[in-house]
Amino acid sequence: MTEPENEMNPKIIYICSDGVGETAEAVAKATIRQFDGGSVRLKRCAPIKDEDEIVRITEEAARTGGFIAFTLVQPELREMMREEAGRRGVRAVDVLGPMMQAYIDTFNGSPRSEPGLLHTLDEDYFKRIEAVEFAIRFDDGKDFRGLLQAEVILIGVSRTSKTPLSVYLAHKGIRTANLPLVPEVRPPAELVENPAGALIVGLMMEPERLAGIRGSRLRELGLPGGVSYASIERIREELAYARSIMEEIGCPVIDVTHRSIEETAAIIVRMMHEAQEKRQNR
DSSP states (O other): OOOOOTTSOOOOEEEEEESSHHHHHHHHHHHHHHOOSOOEEEEEOOOOHHHHHHHHHHHHHHHHHHHHEEOOOOOHHHHHHHHHHHHEEEEEEESSHHHHHHHHHHOOOOOOOOOGGGGGGHHHHHHHHHHHHHHHHTTSSSSHHHHHHHHEEEEEEEEESSSHHHHHHHOOOTTTEEOOOOSSOOOOHEEEOOOTTTEEEEOOHHHHHHHHHHHHHHTTOOOOOOOOGGHHHHHHHHHHHHHHHHHHHOOOOOEEETTTHHHHHHHHHHHHHHHHHHHOOO
């Protein structure tokens, strides 16, 4: 969550839900990334239980000049939000409403109006939990056995976002292991042979960008920035070695220099779908 630029005049988006509010917050964050208008703070108000809370939130939004993004599935709360926001001149965005109405109009469905269904403890939920535990257990080449069980294996030199990308994919239920590539260490046979048929993806980055990231990391640890780990010569050597391994394996390579974790993950998910379609068409 970002802090406002000016505490006297904050930019606030109020995230309101009768569930946990993650859906509306995800949409708000995706929207914020499209603008360079300064810092915006997200204030999550969830779970909303009664109409008094809606009155209080709309009053605060009117006072601060913010707006509201809401996912209220209970009809009475949704209508109350519309009325109170309209009465106070506050913009309120119904994140789920139009989609639910489209479903009703097209398929003649009837909504269950139960908050929090997105987070019901179903099979997908437990799959995500298992995948997160897997990503942590087999992070950074801790145990090569993970290479035999993973759906996706990320390889690359240090600080190319292997770990955060592994965790992000895990939250989508994808078992992901990652392995650092170091010139002094030959990759294990489990990676080169890939007997489980995992999707292996190489991550590359421009050397200058990588040097800056490594230098910042060293400063955070209180270490001198001039060590070989952050030197451009060492980084170029590591990247050249990593490239040779990726070519030997024949895996796809993604340049993550100017890509967010979400963008890289989307590419990998698309690769998985394409690979699955090829297998089905054989």
